[in-house]
Amino acid sequence: MKKLLALFAIPFVLTACGSDDEASQYKTSVELSSVSKGVAQLQITITDEDGNPASGDVKITPIMNMTSGMIHSTPLSTSTGELDTDGQFATTAYFLMPSGAMGSWSVEVSFNNTTTSHAIDVDMMMSDVKQLKGGEDDQIAHMDTEVARTYYLFDLGRMVSNNMNAFSVFVAARESLMNYQPITDGAVLNAATDYELSIGTVVVEMCSQSCENESNWQTAMEDSEQAGVYQAMNLNLNNDENDVVEVRLSIGGSTKTSDGTLEGNNASFTFSSESSMPMAMM
Ligand SMILES: [Cu+2]
Incomplete structure (x- = not known):
């Protein structure tokens, strides 16, 4: 019985203290406002494993995967910055193309040495x-x-x-x-x-x-x-x-x-x- 407990204990300890997995304890969410003439507000929220606002610098990269195979980004008012006290960072995105037949959009968020990708829908002409x-x-x-x-x-x-x-x-x-x-x-x-x-x-x-x-x-x-x-x-x-x-x-x-x-x-x-x-x- 003692042996069994010890076995269970090991993975628990690794998860709690393993530095390799530390980044994945953060939860990143991306919110896109309605798009007006290609312009939209992009808000990033990052929380730690307890749900508390994270702190630190983020980098935002919108990416369009074109049906043609080409990959490109789009202009932002600013692409890097520090999370505020609510764990949030907001920027204005100026989109070059709509989601749909031409391709699909996602937003890559880099924080704490980890990059996560979030699908977004860009409705414009x-x-x-x-x-x-x-x-x-x-x-x-x-x-x-x-x-x-x-x-x-x-x-x-x-x-x-x-x-x-x-x-x-x-x-x-x-x-x-x-x-x-x-x-x-x-x-x-x-x-x-x-x-x-x-x-x-x-x-x-x-x-x-x-x-x-x-x-x-x-x-x-x-x-x-x-x-x-x-x-x-x-x-x-x-x-x-x-x-x-x-x-x-x-x-x-x-x-x-x-x-x-x-x-x-x-x-x-x-x-x-x-x-x-x-x-x-x-
Ligand atoms: Cu495109």
């Missing part, structure tokens, strides 16, 4: 994401060749009220299939590679009516709290389905267009009848 391209001087490596760097612009909503007439976008750039960065003053893309691009002066401009007239273009201000988020005011939007906002992006004096040349188009946003942001109620 391809047309929610606007793209601009770099020119000959703004290329990245891609599958043994070079391609124009892609800039992604996301609709963060109109704010139309008696004293406000504004539109906000989030702007990010691709460094590789797995790496993206918000476009902000001082950022360095593809640092220490042949494709390094230092983001000096960023100019984001918007126009809604008679855009052939330069005076109708408004310079957007970057949000001081959220890298890559730009808002322009005084746009003459009606807050209906006829609104169109053109967005012009220029980095270090070089304008990014639909095809990377000066003949290319700006990004152009169209809208449904109702406003996408609660701010419009103000």
